[in-house]
Amino acid sequence: MLTFIARRLLLAIPVLLGVVFVVMLTIELIPGDAVSLMLGEHATPEAVAKLRDYLGLDKPLLVRYVGYVGRVARGDLGRSIQQNRPVVDELADAWPATLELTAAALVISAALGIAAGVISAVWPNSAFDALARLGSLFGLSMPVFWTGLVLIVVFALWLPWMPVGGMGSPAHLVLPAVTLALPSLAMVARMTRSSVLDVLREDYVRTARAKGVAERLVVAKHALRNAAIPILTLLGLQAGQLMGGAVLTETVFAWPGLGRLMVKAIFARDYVLLQGAVLIFALAFVVINLAVDLAYGALDPRIARQG
């Protein structure tokens, strides 16, 4: 088990190296230069050249890449081009917020999605099922910035229950987490419904019912555990998507997370900050994938034996 984890984490290193290279290459290829953007419209060419030289941006791509990787190995993520502030500090300001938002959204979409999906599967074509299917279509189709603003208007303006935005108390987390969770919740519900429906048709479920096992136990213990694999895969993918897609929610709710930080870095061509942020995301993906794989092992002994 431990060797499995260790091997997976070691495999993550080439992944991260590749990610850094792709980001650096992309920034290099798109037009626009960090220094001129930073100094603004009124900068003289001498000022631009001086600053570019000072920041070492004159050096060729491979030289900068090797230098960057070397520094990262020593734990130094560099200084952001815009603010000359350690990237570690900038990321430390932002990533707990993203973690909080993504985790809350994942919990909401998993809990409510699985619950709704199971109920729909156990009572297919009921009124609840129809409503749930309509609701999930709505959740999948409506853009985040629309649902977000509507929720703000309803729950912050008309009914003064929630704050308008920002971060702080648990109350601040409710609306953004719900907004971010909606599309994900919809997908989890649909996936759970179809997965559980499939399993409920299996022979071993019929056997369990024939044995006289209570319906509740049939669903919870036998059906759900077997239906869990595809749901788990989806949740793993959703976790990644929630992290990356949080930027729109963060903008609407003024949530100070990594998504907004990354967009700001892209517009300013601040590749040092951008790489730091992408590294965190890449690392998070690696950890999530590892967790999902381990969970497969826990859920299905056949997979664990294959290792």
Next chain:
Amino acid sequence: MMPARSALLSALAVAWAMSVCLGSVSPAEAQKKGGTLTIVRPTDPVSLDPQLETTAPGAWVYFNMLEPLLTMDEKMQIRPALAASYEILSPTKVRFKLRPNVKFHDGTPLNAAAVKFTFDRALRGTPPARWASLAGSLSGAEVVDDLTVDVMTREPYGPILRTLAMYCTGIVSPTAVQKMGPDFSRAPVGTGPFKFVEWKTNTHVILERNPDYWGDKAPLDRVIFKVVPEEGARMIALQTGDADMVLLPAPAQLAALKRDSKYVVHEVVGGRVVFAGMHAGLAPLDDVRVRTALIHAVDRKAILENILEGSAVPARGVLAPSVFGFKDMQLDKLYPFDRARAKALLAQAGWTPGPDGVLQKGGQKLSLSWLAARGRYPKDGEITEAIQAMFKEVGVEAKVQFLEWATVFTQFRAATLNQHMFTLGWVTSNADADYSLYALFHSKQVPPTGWNTSRYANPRVDALVEQARRSLNQTEREKLYAEVQDILAKEMVWIPVYNTKEIVVTRASVKGFTVHPVEYNLWLRKVWLDK
């Protein structure tokens, strides 16, 4: 002895008289001290140090903490700030007498050495300050005695006083800079009416009153600048009371807010002109008749009314009215919206209608390429599209390419511009005509050196702007700039569309606030809350 009833009546009369007298006190006396002002705006600062940041998000905040030698009031008049008086010693040297007994927020005294330190750091630091590019010929400062400092320029520089009144030339505490190093940009120390408390990245910046300020102490206890990127969310925050002041409010809601007594809409004509620029070096736009025709083809009034909906005013020239040296170019008189006239001028220039309605000459279509960004300036995309449609009505075809601002900016700064038309905005940072007319219209200021994106070249204009730049006689300079604008009016290389309005919305309980024509000058020192 008075009967009881008339005693009561007299008492009531006295009480009524007193309330009338006290009720009509001037606002200054009824000013309430205390309270926290919450301001919402779209972006977080990059830095609170002018060394690293000259854009509005940082400037709005540090404007209240750092003070320059001079300042510009809302009427764009130069007033003393940290300098109590000044004297022009020579065309390249101005002597300033500093106010005595002024202290920085860290307790160290303001003196000539601090001024010299600030300018050396900005102009000769590694790297130099972001604002060094805005400082023109400013070369440094010399200490004469503790409270006297001489500011020098490399050559005679007419805009020197306005340059030293810019928001970004605030004097910093040398002790703090040396002690804090790079952390200074996150927690600056100046002499202003407010001092720094806290900055939570992408969330808020908090300032509090400076109790040792040299001037009138600010009525407010605290100011909180919050980041709310979404325009709709900013307006909702204003309505729920989460915010007292909104910077960059939603233009569509202004009309409704003006009718509501719970809010006050503060507006004033600002310093930015947004225009459709023409590449005067690229045929067919090198023909002044074609350029003139294009201006006649644009219905600027319709654009202002339907697209900008009152959030801007028509541009009256290439400069904003708040700029020193501004002359109203009478564009509506010289170039009224007149399709017939446009068509006539184009015909005069040899362009005849082709089979598809697009004009042509010698087998060539009158087809113009246009580079623009969306969202860099209010409604820039919509205005470009509107003008494109208006051109079509007179037989001119315009092909617009919309790209992201950073990309567009790179192309504008390149040595060659391959497009005929471009959409751009320009703000005169030091509110002096030299800043704009020199960089925009001098023949040697073609990118990447300057901002003459139109590639305009007129030797008389060159001579005039050079002379005006070197003169310290402000009356003479005004005359020279007037002539420049007269010449430009005859050879237009821009289609000026609108002049921004600086608009700030506050709750009615916010008093003592006046919006300034320069967007960076957010004056909070006289603001008080009537709560």
